Amino acid sequence: MKKLGSCILIILILSKCSAQSISIKECNASYRNASKMIVMYSNSYNKDYLKFAINSLDTSQVCESTKAKSIKLKISIYFLLKDYKSGELFLNSLSEETFDRPYKKKMYRDIFKASQLQTLGDTVESRIIYSNLDKYMQTYLKNSITGEIDKDACYAWVLIKAKYKAESIIYEEIDSIKFSFPKDINFIDSLKQVLLIKDTF
Numbered sequence: 001m002k003k004l005g006s007c008i009l010i011i012l013i014l015s016k017c018s019a020q021s022i023s024i025k026e027c028n029a030s031y032r033n034a035s036k037m038i039v040m041y042s043n044s045y046n047k048d049y050l051k052f053a054i055n056s057l058d059t060s061q062v063c064e065s066t067k068a069k070s071i072k073l074k075i076s077i078y079f080l081l082k083d084y085k086s087g088e089l090f091l092n093s094l095s096e097e098t099f100d101r102p103y104k105k106k107m108y109r110d111i112f113k114a115s116q117l118q119t120l121g122d123t124v125e126s127r128i129i130y131s132n133l134d135k136y137m138q139t140y141l142k143n144s145i146t147g148e149i150d151k152d153a154c155y156a157w158v159l160i161k162a163k164y165k166a167e168s169i170i171y172e173e174i175d176s177i178k179f180s181f182p183k184d185i186n187f188i189d190s191l192k193q194v195l196l197i198k199d200t201f
Helices: 002-044 048-060 064-081 084-092 104-119 123-143 151-161 167-179 182-200
Strands: none
Touching: 002 048, 002 064, 048 064, 064 084, 064 104, 084 104, 104 123, 104 151, 123 151, 151 167, 151 182, 167 182
């Protein structure tokens, strides 16, 4: 009887491992398929490929090994589709801990919200959201001074400014953070080049 119980236990363990392995394989395959759909979209600009990619990412997002990159790619796709409402709802479904930086959930969600308002012709509310997000990002940068500048946050901060401010003002505000990060002056100067690609999101 003990032998039978042991055999059943071993079978259950093996079955669980096998199921987990298949799940990871499915996630990897789904992510690869989504990436393939993005390439096909870039060659044809057929937005159906982007929708197919989102369906694949729904699967790859389940596994921890593919979760972060699946979420990042899905956010990019919603921007490409200009489906800002769905993007905002997707961000609302995620926790702040899902992201590698604490500011990212709020940043992406607010950009989706502001973009949706712009689409509806409400530029006043859109500018208010960008202005508040700009202040939020600047506070984040000041509070995260640890001797090493958060370059991703800096890029995002400048792109947010570009949504509602004149370039001359942005140049001055970029220069103003040099005092906080004296070791990164060259990088800070390079942020001005980001304005050349201000339509990134």
